[in-house]
Amino acid sequence: MPRVLKKPSSTGCSVERALSLIDGKWKIVILYKLLRGTLRFNELRRLIPGVTQRMLTNQLRELEADGLIVRVVYAQVPPRVEYSLSARGESLEPVLLALKDWGDTNLSSIEAQAA
Amino acid sequence: MPRVLKKPSSTGCSVERALSLIDGKWKIVILYKLLRGTLRFNELRRLIPGVTQRMLTNQLRELEADGLIVRVVYAQVPPRVEYSLSARGESLEPVLLALKDWGDTNLSSIEAQAA
DNA sequence: GCACATAGTGTCTAAAAGGATACCGTGAAG
DNA sequence: CTTCACGGTATCCTTTTAGACACTATGTGC
Numbered sequence: 083m084p085r086v087l088k089k090p091s092s093t094g095c096s097v098e099r100a101l102s103l104i105d106g107k108w109k110i111v112i113l114y115k116l117l118r119g120t121l122r123f124n125e126l127r128r129l130i131p132g133v134t135q136r137m138l139t140n141q142l143r144e145l146e147a148d149g150l151i152v153r154v155v156y157a158q159v160p161p162r163v164e165y166s167l168s169a170r171g172e173s174l175e176p177v178l179l180a181l182k183d184w185g186d187t188n189l190s191s192i193e194a195q196a197a
Numbered sequence: 198m199p200r201v202l203k204k205p206s207s208t209g210c211s212v213e214r215a216l217s218l219i220d221g222k223w224k225i226v227i228l229y230k231l232l233r234g235t236l237r238f239n240e241l242r243r244l245i246p247g248v249t250q251r252m253l254t255n256q257l258r259e260l261e262a263d264g265l266i267v268r269v270v271y272a273q274v275p276p277r278v279e280y281s282l283s284a285r286g287e288s289l290e291p292v293l294l295a296l297k298d299w300g301d302t303n304l305s306s307i308e309a310q311a312a
Numbered sequence: 313g314c315a316c317a318t319a320g321t322g323t324c325t326a327a328a329a330g331g332a333t334a335c336c337g338t339g340a341a342g
Numbered sequence: 343c344t345t346c347a348c349g350g351t352a353t354c355c356t357t358t359t360a361g362a363c364a365c366t367a368t369g370t371g372c
Contacts, residue, residue, distance in 0.1 A: 095226070095229075096297060096300035096301050096304055097225060097226055097229050097293070097296055097297050097300055098225075098226050099300060099304055099308075100296055100297070100299055100300030100303075100304060101225055101226075101296070103307070106359090107359080107360075110212060110213075110216055111210070111212055111213050111216075114210075114212050122318085122319090123318075123319055123320080124317085124318065124319075127319095134360075134361060134362080135319080135320070135321090136320090136321080136322090136360080136361080136362090137359090137360060137361080138320095139319080139320065139321080140359095140360085148307065149307060155319095158318095158369095159318085159367085159368045159369045159370085160316095160317055160318040160319080160367095160368070160369070160370085161317095161318050161319050161320080161367090161368085162318075162319090163318085163319060163320085170303060170306075170307070173299060173302075173303060174299060176295045176298070176299070177292065177295040177296050177299050178212070180291040180292040180295045181212055181215055181216070181292050182211060182212050182215070183291070184215055184288060184289060184291070184292050185211035185212055185214060185215030186211050187288070188215075188285060188288060189211055189214055189215060191285075192218070192263065192264060192285070193214075221329085222329080222330075237348085237349090238348075238349055238350075239347085239348065239349075242349095249330080249331060249332080250349080250350070250351090251330080251331080251332090251350090251351085251352095252329090252330060252331075253350095254349085254350065254351085255329095255330085270349095273339095273348095274337085274338045274339045274340085274348085275338075275339070275340090275346095275347050275348040275349080276337095276338085276347095276348050276349050276350080277348080277349090278348085278349060278350085313372100314371105314372085315370105315371090315372085316369105316370085316371085316372100317368100317369095317370090318367100318368095318369105319366100319367100320365105320366080320367095321364105321365080321366075322363100322364085322365080322366100323362105323363090323364090323365105324361105324362090324363090325360100325361090325362085326359100326360095326361085326362100327358100327359085327360090327361095328357100328358080328359075328360095329356100329357080329358070329359085330355105330356090330357080330358090331354105331355085331356080331357090332353105332354085332355085332356100333352100333353090333354085333355105334351100334352085334353085334354105335350105335351075335352075335353100336349105336350085336351075336352100337348100337349105337350100338347105338348095339346105339347100339348105340345105340346090340347095341344105341345085341346080341347105342343100342344085342345080342346100
């Protein structure tokens with residue numbers, strides 16, 4: 083997406099502002115994958131084909147800054163970093179599931195039409 | 198958002214592909230406003246402060262191309278163009294409402310935290 | 313001594329998104 | 343005669359996004 087200026091806050095309706103938090107090519111997918119539980123950095127990378135290391139890092143940092151996910155670093159070698167949904171992230175579950183349901187039932191016909 | 202190349206189709210999961218259809222700074226807001234019924238171009242413009250004429254036109258065209266909204270032109274002067282949700286657009290209602298609910302209950306605390 | 317795995321960071325660049333501004337035709341109103 | 347409303351277009355320019363690629367540290371295994 084476009085991307086909304088960081089925290090314009092007072093502008094727009096709640097839908098618009100909610101969007102700014104999950105805006106980014108990979109954020110929703112990341113949140114969706116984390117619905118099923120904690121994942122490590124490279125596990126996420128493997129689950130989301132196409133994402134680059136840099137983008138994954140960026141998106142995870144933004145999600146963390148917005149309080150939607152939790153990042154836990156274990157002081158080990160090799161490093162171990164685990165990502166999981168925060169309570170707030172989990173509260174997005176209805177949105178994520180609604181989106182997936184919609185995709186599952188509508189995408190095939192839409193893509194067929196576009197072809 | 199970034200914006201996904203037009204119809205890469207076979208890539209990514211259903212969530213990811215569903216996202217590409219509602220990607221764009223204003224699309225979800227437009228769909229949300231149309232949930233309540235048909236609106237004319239300038240009505241939408243007034244309901245969505247901050248959108249420019251060009252962007253509104255672009256987003257409406259893309260939504261139409263993806264079969265989510267219907268555009269009806271009346272041959273009158275001054276012109277009258279009405280936009281409404283297609284059946285497919287209406288099927289997004291659960292997603293839109295889930296997003297709004299989430300925003301209403303979570304945005305204030307998130308924005309307070311960010312401040 | 314070499315490569316490997318983890319979880320990154322840095323830089324550079326291309327492409328896309330989106331904003332600003334000006335302009336268009338028509339008919340009715342003043 | 344001028345202006346207004348409507349629903350756009352056209353052009354230009356800036357910002358944002360995100361992809362490629364190289365590089366890092368550390369400890370372990372071969």
